[in-house]
Amino acid sequence: MNDTELMIGRPDDRTLEDQLLAPLWHGHWLFRWPLWIAGLGSLVLVIALTYTFVTGIGTWGNDIPVGWAFAITNFVWWIGIGHAGTFISAILYITQQRWRASINRLAEAMTLFAVVNAGLFPIAHMGRAWFFYWLTPYPATMGLWPQFRSSLTWDVAAISTYGTVSLLFWYLGLLPDLATARDAAPSVGRARIYGLFALGWRGSARHWRHHRAAYTILAGLATALVVSVHSIVSLDFAIAKVPGWHSTIFPPFFVAGALLSGFAMVLILVVPLRRIMHLENVITIAHLEKIAAILLATGSIVGGCYLLEWASDWHDPDQAERYFGLVARPFGPLGWLYWAIICGNAILPQVFWLRRARRSPLVLMAVAVVVQCTMWGERFMIVVGSLQRDRLPSGWGGYEPTVVDVVILGGTLCLFAFLFLLFLRWVPAIPIGELKRLRRDLQGLDAEAAAPVGDAHAA
Amino acid sequence: MPPDGTLHLLAEFADDQPLVACARSLAADGYTGLELFSPISLPGTTAILGARRSRIPAAMLLGGILGGAGAYLLQWWTVAISYPLRVGGMPLDSVPAFIPITFESTILGACLTGFVLVLVRCRLPRLWHPLFESESFRRACRDRFFVAVACPPEQGDVLHARLRALGALHIETLAEDPA
Numbered sequence: 330m331n332d333t334e335l336m337i338g339r340p341d342d343r344t345l346e347d348q349l350l351a352p353l354w355h356g357h358w359l360f361r362w363p364l365w366i367a368g369l370g371s372l373v374l375v376i377a378l379t380y381t382f383v384t385g386i387g388t389w390g391n392d393i394p395v396g397w398a399f400a401i402t403n404f405v406w407w408i409g410i411g412h413a414g415t416f417i418s419a420i421l422y423i424t425q426q427r428w429r430a431s432i433n434r435l436a437e438a439m440t441l442f443a444v445v446n447a448g449l450f451p452i453a454h455m456g457r458a459w460f461f462y463w464l465t466p467y468p469a470t471m472g473l474w475p476q477f478r479s480s481l482t483w484d485v486a487a488i489s490t491y492g493t494v495s496l497l498f499w500y501l502g503l504l505p506d507l508a509t510a511r512d513a514a515p516s517v518g519r520a521r522i523y524g525l526f527a528l529g530w531r532g533s534a535r536h537w538r539h540h541r542a543a544y545t546i547l548a549g550l551a552t553a554l555v556v557s558v559h560s561i562v563s564l565d566f567a568i569a570k571v572p573g574w575h576s577t578i579f580p581p582f583f584v585a586g587a588l589l590s591g592f593a594m595v596l597i598l599v600v601p602l603r604r605i606m607h608l609e610n611v612i613t614i615a616h617l618e619k620i621a622a623i624l625l626a627t628g629s630i631v632g633g634c635y636l637l638e639w640a641s642d643w644h645d646p647d648q649a650e651r652y653f654g655l656v657a658r659p660f661g662p663l664g665w666l667y668w669a670i671i672c673g674n675a676i677l678p679q680v681f682w683l684r685r686a687r688r689s690p691l692v693l694m695a696v697a698v699v700v701q702c703t704m705w706g707e708r709f710m711i712v713v714g715s716l717q718r719d720r721l722p723s724g725w726g727g728y729e730p731t732v733v734d735v736v737i738l739g740g741t742l743c744l745f746a747f748l749f750l751l752f753l754r755w756v757p758a759i760p761i762g763e764l765k766r767l768r769r770d771l772q773g774l775d776a777e778a779a780a781p782v783g784d785a786h787a788a
Numbered sequence: 789m790p791p792d793g794t795l796h797l798l799a800e801f802a803d804d805q806p807l808v809a810c811a812r813s814l815a816a817d818g819y820t821g822l823e824l825f826s827p828i829s830l831p832g833t834t835a836i837l838g839a840r841r842s843r844i845p846a847a848m849l850l851g852g853i854l855g856g857a858g859a860y861l862l863q864w865w866t867v868a869i870s871y872p873l874r875v876g877g878m879p880l881d882s883v884p885a886f887i888p889i890t891f892e893s894t895i896l897g898a899c900l901t902g903f904v905l906v907l908v909r910c911r912l913p914r915l916w917h918p919l920f921e922s923e924s925f926r927r928a929c930r931d932r933f934f935v936a937v938a939c940p941p942e943q944g945d946v947l948h949a950r951l952r953a954l955g956a957l958h959i960e961t962l963a964e965d966p967a
Contacts, residue, residue, distance in 0.1 A: 477867050478876065486893065501906065509827065529913050529916070529917060531917060534823060535967075539905070542841070542842035542845055543844045543845075543902040543905065547903075550848075550898055557891060769828075
């Protein structure tokens with residue numbers, strides 16, 4: 330994979346800027362009926378949540394023994410999707426990967442909106458959502474405090490930190506581009522709005538010096554977040570004694586699955602977008618190829634975790650764990666799902682060993698959609714599969730979602746699309762400044778590639 | 789013009805390389821009041837301008853330590869001192885159980901410190917700045933590169949000629965120090 334393919338042509342600063350700011354000034358058909366549909370879907374979500382808040386979570390299919398069901402499945406799934414954004418913006422930044430430049434902001438926005446959706450579920454799942462602040466330590470009149478030995482309070486810290494840091498990182502990276510939009514704005518009104526958000530950025534060496542220093546450290550810290558957030562989410566399960574949950578492999582297993590579903594979501598967004606918004610020159614096949622490689626890697630790690638689960642269940646001294654891992658999970662009521670998950674998450678991504686598959690948008694999109702579905706299925710299987718086969722056979726039961734459950738899941742997809750389209754409409758979605766930098770770097774590479782003979786003579 | 793009569797010039801360049809070359813040359817000759825403006829970050833210019841490296845990373849370390857220590861103390865005080873409650877046979881000061889929140893708060897403390905300090909050290913938000921009155925400066929965040937430099941008024945012509953020779957496309961006099 331050659332980095333010189335990361336941009337088609339070498340457009341000058343003004344051409345790049347005109348192309349990337351075009352949706353802000355001229356709109357796009359994406360922001361007409363698709364935005365309306367997504368908006369209506371979000372409205373349905375609001376109605377379904379209101380209904381749930383007013384009536385209570387009896388509107389959902391949750392019952393004993395399956396008390397977690399859709400809400401926690403969706404929560405874990407959405408928070409996992411967010412991870413690819415942080416991975417691209419943080420880990421690829423500190424490892425100086427050039428291909429992050431054109432997709433990092435899209436991915437960061439994806440993270441933010443995924444966290445918004447994820448955050449809805451634990452709060453709605455409380456039933457009395459208006460008491461969510463009980464989870465924070467505040468001096469209550471009864472002198473009570475949150476129980477910090479419980480993984481649920483860890484979740485609050487992990488998710489709120491993740492959301493905050495993602496927002497700060499995103500905004501800090503956006504600042505110079507907002508200034509570009511301010512100075513390029515076709516009208517005074519828009520210049521004022523972008524000027525307000527650009528905070529008066531002037532691009533002085535002083536600005537850049539402090540900006541880059543903080544951005545790099547933020548990237549390093551966000552790297553720690555990538556591995557910690559889903560680890561902490563996995564502890565919600567791992568510190569419980571339910572068979573299939575009580576496992577030390579959960580943190581890395583969850584993080585790998587998070588990256589797999591996150592990068593699948595990046596593909597689901599980027600493959601159509603580059604076509605619809607004519608971004609093929611800055612989001613190239615080379616980008617898609619690298620994302621495919623990550624799907625292959627994380628899919629294989631997840632596959633390895635499935636194998637390890639078998640091995641650890643085989644050796645487990647706990648009869649309930651052995652029964653669940655070797656019988657109930659693969660051959661129980663959700664057995665079909667288990668095998669579908671293995672095919673979708675671990676086996677299907679192996680297609681990316683083929684170069685042609687990595688470079689085919691159609692294959693990439695198809696695999697990404699399947700992986701996204703099976704990753705949701707995996708979260709569902711972990712949550713519901715274990716709860717319906719707990720230690721006492723007398724406590725076994727089933728689970729069926731209600732219409733409200735399904736509407737809320739669909740509604741979060743609409744809310745995600747709605748927020749993402751608004752982002753594409755109003756915010757420079759491709760980092761303009763970073764691409765101006767990339768273009769110069771690539772011209773340097775072009776020059777090196779063009780003159781190897783001359784260099785040899787000079788040496 | 790500032791009261792002491794110092795002349796502040798703003799020169800415009802077409803690309804980053806001539807700008808950096810110009811800054812290097814002016815700095816070598818001891819010109820003061822040097823500041824660069826560019827739509828992209830220019831690695832290596834900190835040393836040319838003789839500026840100190842940003843100390844924000846050190847402050848972020850401090851912010852992180854405070855965040856983590858604060859979170860640990862809060863957890864320990866609430867569940868071991870203020871309302872002691874034994875859960876799951878764990879000691880009141882249940883160290884491993886307090887690690888996740890301590891870790892997250894360390895990161896949060898460092899990141900909030902970093903973000904606020906970027907704004908403070910860049911003196912932002914400042915929605916209006918004298919430079920924004922310059923018509924040509926409106927391209928500073930787009931596709932033009934600028935250097936600001938100061939000199940005593942009698943050397944103005946020399947500096948003008950110098951900037952032209954270094955490839956400046958356009959030179960203007962600023963009403964005040966742009967720093």
